[in-house]
Amino acid sequence: MGISSSSSVCFELNGGRLAPRRLDGPPVCGCILPCFLFPRVPPEIRTQLVEQFKCLEQQSESRLQLLQDLQEFFRRKAEIELEYSRSLEKLAERFSSKIRGSREHQFKKDQHLLSPVNCWYLVLTQTRRESRDHATLNDIFTNNVIVRLSQISEDVIRLFKKSKEIGLQMHEELLKVTNELYTVMKTYHMYHAESISAESKLKEAEKQEEKQFNKSGDVSVNLLRHEERPQRRSSVKKIEKMKEKRQAKYSENKLKCTKARNDYLLNLAATNAAVSKYYIHDVSDLIDCCDLGFHASLARTFRTYLSAEYNLETSRHEGLDIIENAVDNLDARSDKHTIMDMCNQVFCPPLKFEFQPHMGDEVCQVSAQQPVQTELLMRYHQLQSRLATLKIENEEVRKTLDATMQTLQDMLTVEDFDVSDAFQHSRSTESVKSAASETYMSKINIAKRRANQQETEMFYFTLMDPSEAFPVLNPQLSLPFLVCTAKICPGHRVEINSH
Amino acid sequence: MGISSSSSVCFELNGGRLAPRRLDGPPVCGCILPCFLFPRVPPEIRTQLVEQFKCLEQQSESRLQLLQDLQEFFRRKAEIELEYSRSLEKLAERFSSKIRGSREHQFKKDQHLLSPVNCWYLVLTQTRRESRDHATLNDIFTNNVIVRLSQISEDVIRLFKKSKEIGLQMHEELLKVTNELYTVMKTYHMYHAESISAESKLKEAEKQEEKQFNKSGDVSVNLLRHEERPQRRSSVKKIEKMKEKRQAKYSENKLKCTKARNDYLLNLAATNAAVSKYYIHDVSDLIDCCDLGFHASLARTFRTYLSAEYNLETSRHEGLDIIENAVDNLDARSDKHTIMDMCNQVFCPPLKFEFQPHMGDEVCQVSAQQPVQTELLMRYHQLQSRLATLKIENEEVRKTLDATMQTLQDMLTVEDFDVSDAFQHSRSTESVKSAASETYMSKINIAKRRANQQETEMFYFTLMDPSEAFPVLNPQLSLPFLVCTAKICPGHRVEINSH
Structure with a gap:
């Protein structure tokens, strides 16, 4: 495995x-x-x-x-x-x-x-x-x-x-x-032991020689024992020869030992260096x-x-940017025109109503001679004063309408779409916080906001609706009528704020 | 629905x-x-x-x-x-x-x-x-x-x-x-018709009056018919009365017609304005x-x-950046030290081998007196010349080693990880191009590159391996040995380039 x-x-x-x-x-x-x-x-x-x-x-x-x-x-x-x-x-x-x-x-x-x-x-x-x-x-x-x-x-x-x-x-x-170090150490130990042994043997020979030397001291005292001299001389020679031999042996062993020790010491250093090099x-x-x-x-x-x-991520981002651009270009006005263009036969104004004269009636314009003129002028002044009242009322309604529209716009364009908070991870492993809890999107908040919005919306529509905002007018008191009347009363001008 | x-x-x-x-x-x-x-x-x-x-x-x-x-x-x-x-x-x-x-x-x-x-x-x-x-x-x-x-x-x-x-x-x-426009038009038509009718009746009366007038011309010629005069006068009066009545009727109808026409014309303009306002x-x-x-x-x-x-995306990006940072910090050297620290009892160098003197041997240093000195120096010079040769050889090997290592490094750090191409969407709906096909990661390319890499790697190891790069050395000709020898030969220095 x-x-x-x-x-x-x-x-x-x-x-x-x-x-x-x-x-x-x-x-x-x-x-x-x-x-x-x-x-x-x-x-x-x-x-x-x-x-x-x-x-x-x-x-x-x-x-x-x-x-x-x-x-x-x-x-x-x-x-x-x-x-x-x-x-x-x-x-x-x-x-x-x-x-x-x-x-x-x-x-x-x-x-x-x-x-x-x-x-x-x-x-x-x-x-x-x-x-x-x-x-x-x-x-x-x-x-x-x-x-x-x-x-x-x-x-x-x-x-x-x-x-x-x-x-x-x-x-x-x-x-x-x-391994080699052990071998050379053993060699050194062996040669050193041999060197010691050779040394002790040499020392023994030297001791014997000294003994012989002491005897020859006695000889000088006792010269009379003449017959013993040749025997003693050969013995001294023998001892000296042995001593020399042992001296040579010792020197040889000592040199061997020195070489072995040198070898051991050098190997020791080399081994330590090799071990150190290996480990380091x-x-x-x-x-x-x-x-x-x-x-x-x-x-x-x-x-x-x-x-x-x-x-x-980059690809994702590019795609999202394209969508964001399209969202930026969400445009009610342009869409309205597109729809009206698409169905333009439905939305194009019809032909104007033409004057249909009765059986050879050659008069085709409003005649404003007396006695009709007085009546027309009266009606005109009546309309004029009614218009003045309407303008004041209208101005009030318009102000309220604008304010309401602004409130609605504020509600409709509130920037409530940032959900960054939902992505703030605590480092802990706690579960995902619901995006709906305790936030702008909680059930209670939504209900409250929607109720508020619809109330404002209804109020707005009430203001928009002429039948509720103003009393129902006599058709002949309506604004178009006034416009036409004004036209045919020379010298009288009327300022119309068309709704 | x-x-x-x-x-x-x-x-x-x-x-x-x-x-x-x-x-x-x-x-x-x-x-x-x-x-x-x-x-x-x-x-x-x-x-x-x-x-x-x-x-x-x-x-x-x-x-x-x-x-x-x-x-x-x-x-x-x-x-x-x-x-x-x-x-x-x-x-x-x-x-x-x-x-x-x-x-x-x-x-x-x-x-x-x-x-x-x-x-x-x-x-x-x-x-x-x-x-x-x-x-x-x-x-x-x-x-x-x-x-x-x-x-x-x-x-x-x-x-x-x-x-x-x-x-x-x-x-x-x-x-x-x-709807109203139609009504007022009809009213105008009616009054105009009545006006025409009244006018024709008036004209008839005028014709009768003229007839009567012509008769009275005859009267002046025929004054003798005296008895007829009172009758004729009452007839003229009657005709005049009728004419006046018809004149009044005509005027009334004409005024009514004028008013109705005015009404119609004003309504016409008002309706056209209203229709236009509605459509626009x-x-x-x-x-x-x-x-x-x-x-x-x-x-x-x-x-x-x-x-x-x-x-x-932002969250993703943050996370990826953290990983990228960690990848930037991938560090072989630091990891090696971490491992060696973790197992430090395994990697710590052992105690140095100590000199073990044999039975009271008091010499614990290399002795370089004669006759050993000559031999040591000879060995030193031998090592010295061997080292010179080695250095030259080593230099060659080192150069090749460095070049090989560089080649390996280039292979190992080639920037072959950019996969942007795989994310280039053509606008067409063609299927995803395999990241492996025709690219750096194709089977043939991989095999070729790996063979190349392993060949270089093997060559590198051959150069690294002393037993193959150099002839096997006498242990006593090894570098550590040389270092130690150099130390104990005063006046002789050796420059060691430790591998």
């Missing part, structure tokens, strides 16, 4: 769970040189080297686990994006096909010119755009991000294996040096080999994901 | 399909005053008024249809957002619970410090954030946007009804005036009444939707 016992491809294909081994777990086979090769290496160092490999392996297995989690994550996220994309596509298509298929399609086509319908079509366009973008996200996750992740997994396995090979060589080198540089290099490209490749994978998400 | 025949609430609750009536459809009941009230209005005007109401009704029904479509759209979109949100939540939770639940949680907690794990956790955090944001979208669509849309529907119905009431009054006024101002006002607040309320609804979407 571990990296060391399975091939890279099998590892990926099996996809088994790779629990990182714990530090106190069983030793990792194959990660360390067998003990019998270098039996004289201190066990602490041997254990550390084993643990170092375990640590590297654990690290690589953690990475593989991470990469596997990321792959699973993006595989599932890709599925979610695709589901979302399909739902959006279906949603947009449902309404688009309704628009296309409806028997009043042609009519709707004309309606396209109306600003609210334009907004609605753009919302559908945006939905299709979002659908496409999330499908693209699915595609990028599946065919790019996941592929990269599985490649990084392969890389981690391959690099760990390669690093292990290099590490094993480093360890072999280190153990060889350490080589282990770090080994980890670097394991890491080679991991962070860079992972960064590129994450950046691919980020690029996809950022691009989705 | 139409607006005119159902109450506002029923309309909304029934939710039936509201096909806008066609212009040539049957007349709309209740939208126009019954014909018998004003029988003398020209049929063209009557038809136009009917069609105007139909047009307004059709417009309102189109709006209701639009609002209903929008409600359905946002209801379904809210569902889609919720599904998406739940899928994302489930996805994030699956991995989060795995992280929490795993027995190596504590270990993982430490691993949190490692930069790739940090990125992974932030991706999960972002997923939860997206989940929350899309749930918020659902909430806003359901509890805000849809509520607004249904309110606008109510408004459209209420305003159409109110406008219809006002319109009916306008029509009544207009029809009354038009009142119809427009009527449409304004129908429109009152529609565009403003719809705009606010769309802006709520836009605000939600823009805020979602």
